[in-house]
Amino acid sequence: MNESILFWAILSMSILGGICTFLFVVRSLSNIFALYRENFISSVGQGIRGMFLFSEAGELFTLVIALAIGIGLLSYFFLGVLSTVFIMTIILVSPLVIFPALRKRRSEEFVHQMPDTLDSISSSLKSGLNIIRSFQQVVKNFPNPTAQEFAQVLGEYRLGRDLNESLDDMAARINRHDVVLFVSAVKISRSVGGNLANTLDTLASTLREKTQVEGKIRALTATGRAQSWMGIVLPVGLAYAFYFFEPEAMSKLFTTPLGLVVFGVVVTMMISSVVLIRRVSSINV
Numbered sequence: 001m002n003e004s005i006l007f008w009a010i011l012s013m014s015i016l017g018g019i020c021t022f023l024f025v026v027r028s029l030s031n032i033f034a035l036y037r038e039n040f041i042s043s044v045g046q047g048i049r050g051m052f053l054f055s056e057a058g059e060l061f062t063l064v065i066a067l068a069i070g071i072g073l074l075s076y077f078f079l080g081v082l083s084t085v086f087i088m089t090i091i092l093v094s095p096l097v098i099f100p101a102l103r104k105r106r107s108e109e110f111v112h113q114m115p116d117t118l119d120s121i122s123s124s125l126k127s128g129l130n131i132i133r134s135f136q137q138v139v140k141n142f143p144n145p146t147a148q149e150f151a152q153v154l155g156e157y158r159l160g161r162d163l164n165e166s167l168d169d170m171a172a173r174i175n176r177h178d179v180v181l182f183v184s185a186v187k188i189s190r191s192v193g194g195n196l197a198n199t200l201d202t203l204a205s206t207l208r209e210k211t212q213v214e215g216k217i218r219a220l221t222a223t224g225r226a227q228s229w230m231g232i233v234l235p236v237g238l239a240y241a242f243y244f245f246e247p248e249a250m251s252k253l254f255t256t257p258l259g260l261v262v263f264g265v266v267v268t269m270m271i272s273s274v275v276l277i278r279r280v281s282s283i284n285v
Contacts, residue, residue: 037061040096047099049173051106060095068092082243082254086236106145107174112211113146114178118204125197131186132157149173164190178207228277235270 045057068091076084117138124134139151149170156166167183189196243250253259
């Protein structure tokens with residue numbers, strides 16, 4: 001009788017523990033999914049809006065999740081667990097890296113064109129045109145993204161929006177101090193007056209010198225940036241090659257307590273080295 005009661009007590013506790021563990025795992029996964037979705041919508045949404053792409057971050061999120069699940073199932077049946085985890089991680093992380101990188105590249109192209117843009121606006125002002133006609137000349141004579149951004153500003157102005165607000169939005173999309181300086185100069189000139197043409201000439205000269213200095217810095221820190229990329233690519237490539245040739249030995253890295261500890265230490269050291277190298281090689285002018 002006592003053995004029967006003990007058996008049912010242990011069974012009940014085991015079932016209760018299993019249910020609690022299941023609920024904890026489900027809640028944790030739900031929180032991780034919600035955090036990933038929030039970061040995805042924020043990061044990718046800013047990239048989409050900054051590049052004038054006619055799409056919604058929510059739609060892209062649904063597409064990425066469906067793609068990760070579909071390809072993950074196929075890779076699980078044909079390639080194994082480790083390859084599935086690796087492929088799904090790449091699919092889920094790629095949009096968080098690609099869209100901000102594309103937005104940053106577009107911003108850099110805009111800033112690279114800024115000295116010539118400022119010279120053009122200054123010349124137009126000196127010839128007697130107002131600021132709106134000067135922006136029209138920029139849209140007409142310059143390539144994207146400069147023409148695209150100024151066309152957006154002019155389009156909003158024609159619809160009745162205040163020019164200062166449109167310029168502030170442009171500065172927010174580009175998110176560079178150089179553009180903030182230009183917008184501030186235009187806003188101050190429109191509110192209190194002053195020779196905006198000479199101000200833009202000075203700013204253009206300053207930006208050209210800044211661009212030259214940044215180019216020299218990029219050349220001097222190219223080795224450091226390459227090392228940071230190699231710190232990610234080389235260990236992952238070697239781990240995949242070892243798993244391909246010695247799957248039984250490498251599987252202990254993910255199935256044993258000691259292997260998981262070693263794996264965590266290795267990943268932490270990799271991330272730390274990459275972050276430190278990038279911080280050392282990143283110099284703001």
